[in-house]
Amino acid sequence: MMKRAVMALLMGLSAASVFAAGSVKVFTSASEEPKTLTGAEHLLDLVGQPRLSNSWWPGAVISEERATTEAQRQQQALLARLAALSAEASGDDAGAINALRQQIQALKVTGRQTINLDPDVVRTSELGNPPLQGNYTLWVGPQPTYITLFGLLSHPGKQPFIPGRDVASYLDGQHRLSGADRSYAWVVYPDGRTQKVPVAYWNKRHIEPMPGSIIFVGLSDSVWSSTPDEINADILRTLTQRIPE
Numbered sequence: 001m002m003k004r005a006v007m008a009l010l011m012g013l014s015a016a017s018v019f020a021a022g023s024v025k026v027f028t029s030a031s032e033e034p035k036t037l038t039g040a041e042h043l044l045d046l047v048g049q050p051r052l053s054n055s056w057w058p059g060a061v062i063s064e065e066r067a068t069t070e071a072q073r074q075q076q077a078l079l080a081r082l083a084a085l086s087a088e089a090s091g092d093d094a095g096a097i098n099a100l101r102q103q104i105q106a107l108k109v110t111g112r113q114t115i116n117l118d119p120d121v122v123r124t125s126e127l128g129n130p131p132l133q134g135n136y137t138l139w140v141g142p143q144p145t146y147i148t149l150f151g152l153l154s155h156p157g158k159q160p161f162i163p164g165r166d167v168a169s170y171l172d173g174q175h176r177l178s179g180a181d182r183s184y185a186w187v188v189y190p191d192g193r194t195q196k197v198p199v200a201y202w203n204k205r206h207i208e209p210m211p212g213s214i215i216f217v218g219l220s221d222s223v224w225s226s227t228p229d230e231i232n233a234d235i236l237r238t239l240t241q242r243i244p245e
Contacts, residue, residue, distance in 0.1 A: 022040045022041070022046075022131075022132025022133060022134060022135070022136055023036065023037070023038050023040075023134075023135050023136070024036070024037045024038075024040055024046055024062075024132065024135075024136045024137065024138055025037075025136070025137045025138070026046075026052075026137075026138045026140070027137070027138065027139045027140070028052075028055075028140055028141060029140075029141040029142060034137070037049070040132050041131060041132065042129050042130065042131055042132060043115070043117075043122050043128070043129050043130055043131075043132060044119065044122050044123060044129045045132070046062075046132065046136075046138060047060075047117050047118075047119045047122055048119050048122070048123070052140055054142075055140035055141065055142075056140070056141065056142055056143040056144075057116075057117050057118040057119070057140075058118075058143075058189075058190050058191050058210065058212075059141065059143070059144065059190035059191070059212045059244055060117045060138065060139060060140045060141075060244075061110065061112050061138070061139045061192075061243065061244055062112070062113050062115070062117060062136055062137070062138045062139075063110035063111045063112050063113060063136065063137050063138075063241075064111050064113055064134055064135070064136055065111070065134060065135040065136070065137075066111065066134070067110075067111025067112070067113065068109075068110045068111035068137075069111070070111060071109045071110060071111045071112070071238075071241045072109060074234070074237065074238065075104070075107070075109050075238050075241075077234075078104060078231075078234045078235065078238060079101060079104060079105055081231065081234070082097055082100060082101040082104070082231070083101065085097050085231070086098050086101065091178075092177070092178035093178045093179050095177070095178070096152050096177035096178040096179050096180070097179075099152070099177060100151060100152055100177075100235075103150060103151070103156060104235065104238060107238060107239070107242050108242065108243045109238060109241040109242055109243065110137065110241055110242075110243050111241065112192060112240060112241045113136075114192060115128070115130070116128060116191075117138075139243060139244045141244065143211055143212070144161065144190075144211045144212035144245075145160065145161055145211060146158040146159060146160055146161050146211070146212070147159055147161050147170060147209050147211065147212070147213050147214070147215060148213070148214045148215070149170065149171070149174065149214075149215050149217075150214050150215065150216045150217070150239065151180070151185075151216045151217035151218055151235075152176060152177040152178075152179065152180035152181075152217050152218065152219070153171075153174045153175070153176065153177065153180070153217050154174055154175035154176075154177065155174060155175075161209075161211040161212075163208075164208065165208065166206045166207055166208050167185055167187060167197045167199055167207050167208070167209055167215055168185075168197075168199040168204050168206075170209070170215055171185065171199060171215065171217070174217075176217065179219055179220055180217050180218070180219070180220060181217060181218050181219065181220040181221075181232075182200060182220065183198065183199065183200040183202075183203060183220075184196055184197065184198055184199060184200075185197050185199050185215055185216060185217050185218075186215070186216040186217075186218065186232070186236060187207065187209050187213050187214070187215055187216075188213060188214040188216060188236065188239045188240055189209070189210055189212075189213050190210055190211075190212040190213060190244075192240045194236050194240065195207065212244075214239055214242075216235065216236065216239060218231075218232035218235060218236075219231055219232055
């Protein structure tokens with residue numbers, strides 16, 4: 001009886017150990033193929049790897065397998081919603097929504113986990129070093145040298161990052177497409193934070209994005225009657241889940 005109890009305890013401990021140890025695919029700028037790390041029981045076992053010591057942690061992204069499936073489902077639901085909105089519109093409005101939809105369709109998304117990946121924070125924070133259970137993917141690389149313009153703009157895409165330049169000035173020279181918000185833009189920072197920024201002549205504030213940020217111009221609630229705030233929120237969520245380039 002005692003022997004069976006001891007064996008059951010040992011088997012339980014072994015199973016718990018296997019469950020707790022995560023498997024992580026690591027993508028770096030140094031290689032197109034990921035490296036796989038197994039047996040990482042806590043986050044520090046991953047971000048504390050010496051080979052990752054030169055990484056730019058504000059832009060690092062870690063995702064979990066099941067969350068990625070959900071993020072991809074949400075992206076497809078957003079695309080379907082925009083397709084329906086475009087079908088209800090006409091002329092320039094329909095063209096603007098289709099242009100926005102194409103940008104979102106081109107995004108590769110993942111199930112980003114909201115946690116600070118800086119090894120110093122992970123090492124010293126009481127709750128910053130959680131166990132890794134399941135399958136994860138980590139993207140790390142150097143600090144970007146650009147920002148990305150996204151949304152209802154004439155020329156979305158990358159722009160060189162210039163220290164001291166604010167959000168409004170990055171939008172100078174951009175024509176807003178039909179139905180675009182002309183008073184506010186959103187910044188999606190590399191660490192996943194978002195910020196609504198006034199950019200019109202009457203409310204402009206000097207807000208500087210970090211390198212690697214996305215400046216998103218969304219739908220105006222004064223033009224669209226079909227819940228633009230909800231659609232903008234869904235787009236922002238998708239942008240925070242974008243896989244780093």
